[in-house]
Amino acid sequence: MGTPLDTRDDQAAEVLDRLAEAYPDSTISLHFTNRLELLVAVVLSAQCTDERVNDVTEDLFEKYQTAADYAAADEAELAENIYGITFHNNKAGYLQSIGETLEAEHDGEVPDTMTALTDLSGVGRKTANVVLQHGHDVVEGVVVDTHVQRITRRLGITEEERPEAIETELMDLLPESDWQQSTHLFISHGRAVCTARNPDCGECVLEDVCPSSKLDSDVDLASGESWE
Numbered sequence: 001m002g003t004p005l006d007t008r009d010d011q012a013a014e015v016l017d018r019l020a021e022a023y024p025d026s027t028i029s030l031h032f033t034n035r036l037e038l039l040v041a042v043v044l045s046a047q048c049t050d051e052r053v054n055d056v057t058e059d060l061f062e063k064y065q066t067a068a069d070y071a072a073a074d075e076a077e078l079a080e081n082i083y084g085i086t087f088h089n090n091k092a093g094y095l096q097s098i099g100e101t102l103e104a105e106h107d108g109e110v111p112d113t114m115t116a117l118t119d120l121s122g123v124g125r126k127t128a129n130v131v132l133q134h135g136h137d138v139v140e141g142v143v144v145d146t147h148v149q150r151i152t153r154r155l156g157i158t159e160e161e162r163p164e165a166i167e168t169e170l171m172d173l174l175p176e177s178d179w180q181q182s183t184h185l186f187i188s189h190g191r192a193v194c195t196a197r198n199p200d201c202g203e204c205v206l207e208d209v210c211p212s213s214k215l216d217s218d219v220d221l222a223s224g225e226s227w228e
């Protein structure tokens with residue numbers, strides 16, 4: 001029990017096959033109807049739950065519909081409008097700045113390159129990857145969030161620690177056709193079973209190939225520490 005396949009390629013492929021079967025409808029859980037809404041939602045989702053973001057954006061997207069609306073926003077009022085979101089004051093500043101940059105440099109549109117996106121305030125590679133994939137159908141990399149980071153390490157798919165290094169490794173291991181969906185599958189599993197604090201290894205479809213399984217391993221390979 002709990003023995004990974006011989007190579008990381010095989011381990012990654014097996015894991016994704018099983019997760020695809022377990023979560024056939026897995027996809028992005030943020031709500032949006034256009035690229036600007038997607039960009040705003042992803043910026044707000046950093047260190048915040050998608051559920052909370054969806055709650056807040058329901059009204060936000062009624063009030064701010066264009067890049068110009070964000071550019072012209074009163075920052076304190078915008079912060080009030082996204083109250084409840086982690087770091088809402090900082091993120092209000094990001095959204096206003098993003099509105100200004102989109103207006104000044106991109107005709108009010110959301111750009112479609114990694115460089116242009118990561119030049120926007122509050123937008124790192126992870127956010128840019130999500131916007132490219134779901135807003136522009138451009139897949140340049142693998143989105144590595146906290147779930148992807150934790151689960152790929154637990155399963156022995158990677159020993160890297162930083163999201164950027166894990167992304168590079170996953171791009172090497174996975175066929176490009178899996179780059180986008182793999183993120184959703186890991187996130188679904190991270191929410192449903194392989195949670196950060198108390199994974200339900202007894203109910204996990206990956207238990208027999210997981211070297212971190214609590215059923216026969218003392219160590220959580222994601223943290224390198226003993227299970228509590």
Ligand code: SF4
Pocket residue numbers: 154155193194195199200201204205206207210211212213214
């Ligand atoms: S739930 Fe347990 S067995 Fe399943 S992937 Fe996570 S640590 Fe491994």
